[in-house]
Amino acid sequence: MVRLTGSTDHVCVRGAFVARISAAERREQFLEAAVTVIARDGVDGATTRKIADEARSPLATLHYCFQTKENLLFALYEQLFSEIRVEAPTALATGASAAQPVEDLMTETMRWVVDHPVRARATIEITLWAERNDPGMAGRLYALFLEAWSELLLRAGIPLPAEAVETFVRLLIAMADGLTLQMIAEQDAERTMRDTATACRVLKAYLEGSSSKAA
Secondary structure, three states: OEEEOOOOOEEEEOOEEEEOOOHHHHHHHHHHHHHHHHHHHHHHHOOHHHHHHHOOOOHHHHHHHHOOHHHHHHHHHHHHHHHHOOOOOOHHHHOOOOOHHHHHHHHHHHHHHHHOHHHHHHHHHHHHHHHHHOHHHHHHHHHHHHHHHHHHHHHHOOOOOHHHHHHHHHHHHHHHHHHHHHHHHHOOHHHHHHHHHHHHHHHHHHHHHHHHHHO
């Protein structure tokens, strides 16, 4: 049951009084609650009722903020994606090796996964749910990484022609996804970071080989 109290500062949610907050703050609460519920129960099990209860907020307010569960999922994925975006240095400007931006991108992405395993699990759960239930949404989720990472590496000056960057980034994403699943399954942070270092060496060798062919 949700009802307004006599105060303009609180509402009663399932028998508990909850302070009124701004719509932006409430939206953030719902997103954080969704991370917890999705990581625990999967997307199918993460009903809007469960998410609202986790946020200690009226269900009607959740639907006001996001309208649909799909909108909430996409907003959550966008937020998690924004947390792991890495501003790799521009190799030409910093004097770093051409592979340094790639190493930074892979290493910092996997460091985020290791440091935030619940949030990483939520990204995987949303991706798999979208692939099964909403292929269009799945494509939009993948495009967030593909477009942003391609732009970042092009700006960083990696030694690949523009038409080859997308293929390279797809390989990078595949490695990051695989390492993320490994971390979720094994819960071994040290091993994940060691394997990430190996992945970086593989990517570096690919770039060096491509540079030699171009020369």
